Amino acid sequence: MFESIHFESKGRRTTTASNPDVLAALREIVGDENVVVDPARVEPYGADAVKEKFPPEAVVFPSTTAEMVAILKLANVHLFPVTARGGGVGYTGGAVPVDGGIVIGTDRMNKIIEINVDDLYVVCQPGLTTFDVQTAVAEKGLMFAPDPASYKDSFIGGNIAENAGGMRTPKYGVTKHHVLGLEVVTATGDVIRTGGKTVKNVVGFDLTGLMCGSEGMLGIITEATLKLLPMPEATSTVRANFHSMEAACKVLTKFTPEGLLPMAMEVIDKYCVAAIEENFAFGLSKEAGAILLVGVDGSKEEVERNAVTIERIINENGGFDVIRARSKEEEDKLWDVRRAISPSLMKYGTLKINEDVVVPRSKVPELVARVEEIGKRHDTFVANFGHAGDGNIHVNFVVDRDDPAAIRRARECVAETFQLSVNLGGTISGEHGIGYVKSQYMHYAIDRPTLEIMKGIKRVFDPKGILNPGKMFI
């Protein structure tokens, strides 16, 4: 077993998922070819972007809601853990079966059922990537707004279960703001329908909202009705250098008094800039203590006017080398720098602990300054970048994977950063969720009575503890 830096295994649950009768029943439900037990083929389903391995006993690929119901009913009889998986690019081990059992691959549930232009919604299965959905609705002149950077790999089911955010969050919000209704198979094998096809719907408790961010612990999403918007006519991006992260982050609050709500506001610190330049040679300035990227969308006139105002505000507030994209190609080039960060950071070590803390955006300068101080105090390299416009910063502690003392220091840094974020009025995760990686820190952000309510909700949906055990609560 791979040694996890995030998880002390209490031993995998003895399950019956590898019991020949159970495997025969699973094959009966989904067909022989859709139950995979070969260790080499199963192994990739034991890891996500955290890159720690907990292989399942089997991977099962249903294609209908009826098959999903039958699998969960079987699990309730034989009491084996079931973990749903989307694209498998989560950052908190959510799709990883730490307690054993089966993984349900949703890859075959990949159909668009309806795109309704008049009523502005799309009905789809959970196994489509975000990119698939965006592309299908774009052909009708519509936009599905949530845009996690993983949009080409992550699935709609995973996005909903993690309540994913993205670059466009400052203007458009996160995934839950774009989910109108869901079909869900609960842990007991019941099918429930939440919400509907309308933007307004206040009948009963908001179970759609509850499912968003439920990390595959309450039910498996088998169908989603997603809200669509008209595709904006134009977009533009302004990129600028600043002498420090503090200076770049201080600009974030200067747009609102001018009546502006940029679609995206991203910051990149000097360590990221140096790593990107070394890897990709974009020609970034050595003087750049930080880079700020600001994106706007709307009508052509509005975009032009707003981009000019943004340039002016940036120039008035310490920005230099300000560039404004004049075409889609130029815009893509400016964003290429942002996309290059994650792979480039591996220059600093073999293990990148990527956190996604969030604070009220006016507190971002203080967060970043104090995180640097935490890194220095624990002799740990730290680089910061992220969605500063909504206060969600990716704090990356980078160490060597084979240096246990360095890993221990990095974990101290993580704990202090989480406490700091809560103290600044924020919380420990803005978009990646908890999974098994952050379960030990839940109590930093959630008080005991609230945590007990959450555990109670879990018991109502999943009395036998079948769905995704070992996550969120310890």
Ligand SMILES: Cc1cc2nc3c(=O)[nH]c(=O)nc-3n(C[C@H](O)[C@H](O)[C@H](O)COP(=O)(O)OP(=O)(O)OC[C@H]3O[C@@H](n4cnc5c(N)ncnc54)[C@H](O)[C@@H]3O)c2cc1C
């Ligand atoms: C390079 C990179 C960039 C990223 N950028 C962003 C970003 O900008 N914003 C952001 O929010 N995240 C980002 N992430 C994190 C990740 O991509 C998101 O959390 C994404 O939503 C996960 O989707 P997935 O399909 O890969 O889910 P998985 O990792 O497969 O699963 C995640 C969770 O969802 C559950 N789940 C999956 N499918 C279902 C279903 N049908 N029903 C119920 N539960 C289900 C799983 O059990 C698990 O708990 C990034 C990750 C990487 C590697």
